[in-house]
Structures are given as structure tokens and as C-alpha cells.
Amino acid sequence: MARVQSRAGTAGGSESQRKPTAADLQRRETRERIFGAAIEEFKRAGMAEADIGSIVAAAGVARGTFYFHFPSKEHVxxxxxxxxxxxxxxxxxxxxxxxxxxxxxxxxxxxxxxxxxxxxxxxxxxxxxxxxxxxxxxxxxxxxxxxxxxxxxxxxxxxxxxxxxxxxxxxxxxxxxxxxxxxxxxxxxxxxxxxxxxxxxxxxxxxxxxxxxx
Structure with a gap:
């Protein structure tokens, strides 16, 4: 796997050294929700045509939250x-x-x-x-x-x-x-x-x- 990582992915490495907090678990759950919504959108339209708006709507998050976890669609x-x-x-x-x-x-x-x-x-x-x-x-x-x-x-x-x-x-x-x-x-x-x-x-x-x- 490439060494390209999202900001959240990089942060996850330090989290593994300590017991996850409630905020850590919530962040991971949000990341997984965004990931799943993005994959469904990619299956429907292809990555190039996938709509970030549709992804964040399906995941129930703000647009900026998508980019916090995944800086680009390619990172998904x-x-x-x-x-x-x-x-x-x-x-x-x-x-x-x-x-x-x-x-x-x-x-x-x-x-x-x-x-x-x-x-x-x-x-x-x-x-x-x-x-x-x-x-x-x-x-x-x-x-x-x-x-x-x-x-x-x-x-x-x-x-x-x-x-x-x-x-x-x-x-x-x-x-x-x-x-x-x-x-x-x-x-x-x-x-x-x-x-x-x-x-x-x-x-x-x-x-x-x-x-x-x-």
C-alpha cells in the first residue's frame, strides 16, 4: 500500500499507542461512515464523477469533515x-x-x-x-x-x-x-x-x- 495517508490516518498511528477515548472512537466511526458512503457513490458513478455532496449527505457530515478524513477522493x-x-x-x-x-x-x-x-x-x-x-x-x-x-x-x-x-x-x-x-x-x-x-x-x-x- 502506498505511504500516502490522510491526516486522520496519520493520527491513527499515535492513537494505537494509548487507549482510545470516546472522541477517538467517534472519529473512527465517522471516518468509516464517510468511507462507506464514498464507496457506494464510487460504485454508482465512478470516482471521477462521484459527487462529494452526495457522499457527505449520505454520511450525515459536513463537507469539511470529508476532507479532514480524506484530503481527496483518491485517498478513499x-x-x-x-x-x-x-x-x-x-x-x-x-x-x-x-x-x-x-x-x-x-x-x-x-x-x-x-x-x-x-x-x-x-x-x-x-x-x-x-x-x-x-x-x-x-x-x-x-x-x-x-x-x-x-x-x-x-x-x-x-x-x-x-x-x-x-x-x-x-x-x-x-x-x-x-x-x-x-x-x-x-x-x-x-x-x-x-x-x-x-x-x-x-x-x-x-x-x-x-x-x-x-
Whole structure:
């Protein structure tokens, strides 16, 4: 996740060092209410066309309160990205503990990302990917800031140690190429479900062949 944070997000770090007060809890509840209203508006209209007025009306807050918690609409998407990455990485970790086979994990990543696309809706999913690759991200943003890549790199390394992956494979580059390819395929493929499933299955197979030990 990018290191771009809202003012409230930054304040939350210091709050974690002490017992939350009633004001802290109320601020967090307000932030969550705004976040939920913004996500619903983004699903309806897309981030670019989303109306701040509609968001604050749905959340029951003043316009300035929105900007206190989220300096821009993009910051809402960055927060959503962080939460989705955490959710997907946790599912990947649980799956990896039950199946040590890297090809199975690659297929599982596709499944959980497609599930996220379905849950968010294609319009919001594309907006999240757009902010993921946005030039607004800080130049110091590294792959280690992204939980999904971190988990995949670790699993590729483990598979290499087991002799299943070619020793020459760079785990971090392979993980980034796999995810970049997956995101591109999902956002550009508009064919029927059957054709899309075939393309995703083939994508996983080709990715594995590129890493598999000969």
C-alpha cells in the first residue's frame, strides 16, 4: 500500500499507542461512515464523477469533515486498495498453508482477485487499479509496501528452495509481472465468462511454465 495517508490516518498511528477515548472512537466511526458512503457513490458513478455532496449527505457530515478524513477522493481509493490488499494477502497466506504447490497458489490469486472485482463491481475495481498505478503515488513507494506481492514473493522463494522453480528466476520480478499481467487481463478482457475463464487459466499455466524448474 502506498505511504500516502490522510491526516486522520496519520493520527491513527499515535492513537494505537494509548487507549482510545470516546472522541477517538467517534472519529473512527465517522471516518468509516464517510468511507462507506464514498464507496457506494464510487460504485454508482465512478470516482471521477462521484459527487462529494452526495457522499457527505449520505454520511450525515459536513463537507469539511470529508476532507479532514480524506484530503481527496483518491485517498478513499488508496484506503480501499490497502484494505483489499490486506484481505487478499490473508487469503493467499491461508491457502499457501494448505497447499504448497505454487501453480495452485497462482490459480488461487486469480480466484480471489476476480472475487474482489465481482464484490466491488467493474467500475470501482478499475478505479482502484487506476489509482494503484497513478503517478500521484510517492516515488519511494516500493513493492514491499504491497501485501499481495510480498506474500507471492515469499511463496516463489519457498518453491525455489524446494527445487520446483528455476534457480535463475527473480522472485520479486516474477511476482510483479504476474500481478501486472493479471490486472491488465481483467481490465481489458470483455469476452464471455467462458472465454475469460479460459484466458485466465491459460495465463496461469503460461506464468508457471516461465518459472518452473526444467
Amino acid at each position: 481509493l488508496l484506503e480501499l486498495e490497502r484494505r483489499e490488499e490486506k484481505r487478499i494477502a490473508a487469503e493467499m497466506t491461508r491457502f499457501a498453508k494448505t497447499s504448497g504447490a505454487l501453480p495452485d497458489l497462482l490459480a488461487e490469486i486469480v480466484r480471489v482477485v476476480v472475487a474482489a472485482e465481482r464484490r466491488l463491481g467493474q467500475l470501482l475495481f478499475k478505479d482502484v487499479l487506476a489509482v494503484h498505478f497513478s503517478p500521484m503515488r510517492p516515488p519511494e513507494d516500493e513493492w514491499t509496501d504491497h501485501a499481495i506481492i510480498v506474500v507471492l514473493v515469499e511463496e516463489i522463494d519457498r518453491a525455489r528452495q524446494r527445487g520446483e522453480v528455476d534457480p535463475s528466476v527473480d522472485a520479486s520480478l516474477s511476482a510483479m509481472y504476474f500481478l501486472l499481467g493479471l490486472y491488465a487481463l481483467l481490465t481489458t478482457t470483455q469476452q464471455s465468462k467462458a472465454i475469460r475463464t479460459f484466458m485466465l487459466d491459460n495465463f496461469v499455466a503460461q506464468a508457471w511454465r516461465g518459472m518452473e524448474a526444467r
